[in-house]
Amino acid sequence: MDKIIIVGAGLSGATLARLFADNGKDVTVVDKRSTIGGNAYDFVDKNGITVQPYGPHIFHTKEKEVFDFLSKFTEWNAYEHRVLANIKGKLVPVPFNLTSLYACYPKAKAERINKILTDEIGLGKQVTILQLKQHRNAEIREFAHFVYSNIFYKYTRKQWKMKPEDLGSAVMNRVPVYVSREDRYFTDDYQFMPKNGFTEMITNILRHPHIRLKLNTDAGSILSFKDGKIYFEGNEFKGIVVYTGRVEEIFDYKFGALPYRTLKFKFKTLNRPSFQKAAVVNYTTSHRFTRITEFTKFTCGAKDKTVIVKEYSRKCKKSDMPYYPVPTDANYALYNKYKEEAEKYKNLYLLGRLANYKYINMDVAVLNAMKTFDKITEEFVFEEE
Ligand SMILES: Cc1cc2nc3c(=O)[nH]c(=O)nc-3n(C[C@H](O)[C@H](O)[C@H](O)COP(=O)(O)OP(=O)(O)OC[C@H]3O[C@@H](n4cnc5c(N)ncnc54)[C@H](O)[C@@H]3O)c2cc1C
Numbered sequence: 001m002d003k004i005i006i007v008g009a010g011l012s013g014a015t016l017a018r019l020f021a022d023n024g025k026d027v028t029v030v031d032k033r034s035t036i037g038g039n040a041y042d043f044v045d046k047n048g049i050t051v052q053p054y055g056p057h058i059f060h061t062k063e064k065e066v067f068d069f070l071s072k073f074t075e076w077n078a079y080e081h082r083v084l085a086n087i088k089g090k091l092v093p094v095p096f097n098l099t100s101l102y103a104c105y106p107k108a109k110a111e112r113i114n115k116i117l118t119d120e121i122g123l124g125k126q127v128t129i130l131q132l133k134q135h136r137n138a139e140i141r142e143f144a145h146f147v148y149s150n151i152f153y154k155y156t157r158k159q160w161k162m163k164p165e166d167l168g169s170a171v172m173n174r175v176p177v178y179v180s181r182e183d184r185y186f187t188d189d190y191q192f193m194p195k196n197g198f199t200e201m202i203t204n205i206l207r208h209p210h211i212r213l214k215l216n217t218d219a220g221s222i223l224s225f226k227d228g229k230i231y232f233e234g235n236e237f238k239g240i241v242v243y244t245g246r247v248e249e250i251f252d253y254k255f256g257a258l259p260y261r262t263l264k265f266k267f268k269t270l271n272r273p274s275f276q277k278a279a280v281v282n283y284t285t286s287h288r289f290t291r292i293t294e295f296t297k298f299t300c301g302a303k304d305k306t307v308i309v310k311e312y313s314r315k316c317k318k319s320d321m322p323y324y325p326v327p328t329d330a331n332y333a334l335y336n337k338y339k340e341e342a343e344k345y346k347n348l349y350l351l352g353r354l355a356n357y358k359y360i361n362m363d364v365a366v367l368n369a370m371k372t373f374d375k376i377t378e379e380f381v382f383e384e385e
Contacts, residue, residue, distance in 0.1 A: 002026040002212065003382055005232070007219040008244030010038020011198075011362050012352030014205045015069070015369035016242055021210035023377075029211060032218040036206060038244075038352075039323075040198040040362060047269065047305045049296055050197050055263060055311065055323070056280060056293040057198060060186040061363030067190040069366060073204035076192035079298060081185040084278045087150045088285050091277060095185070096147050097178035104146065113143050117179045126176040147177060155284040159313045160261060160326065167327055185280075193298055219243070225250050228344045237347075238383050240376060244352035246322060247338045255337045258357055260322035264312040275308050288312060325357045332357070349376060 004020055006013045009031035017027045035041045039054040058081045061067055084091040085100075092100040098117075102110045116137060121127045129152065132144035148164075152175055156164045184191075194201040206213055223241060224231045230241050243250060248257055266289075279297035283289060289310040296306045316322050325331065335357040342350055351372050353360050360368065 002028045003239030004028070004242070005030065005223070005237070005239065006242045006244070007031075007223070008038060008352060008354075009033075009036040009202070009206065009213065009215070010244060010352060011040055011202060011365040012369050013038075013242065013244045014202050015366045016351065016373055017211050018205045018208060019370065019373040021208040024210065026210050027212070028214065029206065030214045030217040030219055030222065032216065032245075034215050035199070036213070036215070037199050037202040040202065042197045042199050044197070045269070045307065047303065047307075049269075049303060049305065049307050050299055051267070051295050051307055052198075053265070053267075054321070055265065055309075056295070056298075057362065058186075058191075058279075058298070059193060059198075059362055060188040060191045061361075062188045062190070063363055063367055064190075065370070066363045066366045067192075069370070070194075070201065074194040074196070074201035077195050077299070078191070079193045080191050081280070082183055082278050083185045083280045083282060084276075085151055085282045085284045086286070091281065093183040094151060094282060094284075095176050095178055096151055097183055098181050099183055101143075104150075105143075109139070112139060116140055117177075121179045124180045124182075126178055129175045129177065132177065148175075151175075151284050155282060155290060158288070158290050159324075161313075161315065162326075219245060220249060225345065225348070228346070230345060230347060240347050240349065240380060241345075242349045242351050242372065242376075243355050244350075246354045247335070247342060247350060247357065250348075251338060251341050254341075255334060257318060258335055258338075259326040259331055260316035260320075261313050261324040261326060262316035262320040263323050264314065266310045266312070268308050268310075270306050270308065271304070272306060273304055275306050322354060324359055325353070327359075347380070 004025055004027045006017050006027060006029045009029050013029055014036065017029050020027045040057050041054060042050050042052045045051050058079070083094050085094045087104070090103060092103045094100070098114055101113060105113065117127070129144050129148050132140055135141055135144065152164060160167060222233055230237045275294050276292060280291055280293050282291045289312050292308050292310050294306055294308045296303055342348055349372055350356055351368060352365060
């Protein structure tokens with residue numbers, strides 16, 4: 001057996017495996033799924049449309065290092081993501097900006113709000129809903145309330161089944177209003193989609209003579225963890241295990257399951273070239289689903305068919321796919337108990353969104369894998385060395 005076992009062939013595991021392999025180390029990557037790429041997995045359907053079965057994934061980053069790394073494994077199509085919110089039938093750009101303001105309010109009122117925002121915050125700047133809610137001017141406070149309830153409140157209830165206030169305060173603090181006509185969802189320097197999809201990109205990352213890939217293999221069937229020692233097929237394993245699955249699995253859920261939200265996806269192929277005005281439309285005031293994504297909008301080239309997916313969020317049961325960690329202080333405290341257990345294992349490293357119980361974008365997954373590579377290289381001494 002190789003001295004490095006990585007559990008999970010998602011972007012976190014694949015990136016780390018590649019970094020070791022490029023440094024001459026043999027790595028075994030196991031994944032319980034029959035596919036690579038974790039939740040970023042995509043495939044081309046019978047109509048030639050790239051579909052992302054675990055939800056829409058759009059690549060964006062500020063990190064040149066991440067972009068340069070991934071660019072070795074894919075060509076890119078430029079793609080700037082724009083999202084519309086369906087507010088009682090009216091489509092407005094989100095994050096909420098000056099265009100949205102004029103779409104939602106009569107002109108004279110929009111002009112007054114625009115003037116205060118522009119004079120006090122500044123054109124091109126961002127302000128949070130929380131700040132606007134505390135403004136001295138009643139019209140601005142009413143505006144903040146409008147954005148909060150029509151863009152944020154019901155959407156958050158659907159997504160988390162919680163009030164926004166009950167989520168970590170960081171969530172509330174982050175909701176921006178753009179004092180500009182900026183209607184891109186992300187403002188990062190690098191915004192691209194891999195030309196032939198994420199699966200091809202991640203396949204290329206994993207394609208290396210030092211990487212052995214074992215799909216359809218649950219870590220639980222080959223690894224066990226007891227009293228600070230890791231066992232591989234019953235024998236003590238002195239190499240490194242990097243775990244990107246749920247941290248609770250390692251310890252038989254002894255402190256209980258960490259709460260997640262799961263998603264139910266309803267896909268539909270339609271006999272028309274286009275379904276909606278943007279790749280993603282959020283339903284912020286109506287319907288049970290949170291949003292509709294139209295995959296053909298991510299790729300170049302018109303087709304006579306299109307594929308859409310509606311997303312429904314619900315509490316994650318043990319048999320469900322865990323998607324979003326629920327960001328509350330109590331859940332983080334529970335996570336920390338598992339983290340402390342994991343720290344008793346000198347050759348165990350936790351990596352990725354499940355093992356760290358933290359929502360991360362794909363660029364952060366890559367960046368964290370790079371940091372973990374540096375950390376392991378610095379501190380771990382392989383036995384024969
Ligand atoms: C709905 C949704 C939309 C998203 N959209 C975006 C987006 O637009 N842009 C963006 O940058 N990011 C997006 N993300 C985040 C993105 O999915 C993550 O950044 C990325 O998946 C992290 O990769 P990972 O390898 O850490 O985890 P994962 O992709 O979850 O991979 C973990 C892998 O480990 C495997 N595994 C788990 N347990 C075991 C086990 N016991 N044995 C063997 N294998 C195991 C799993 O099968 C999986 O393949 C989105 C996430 C969700 C949920």
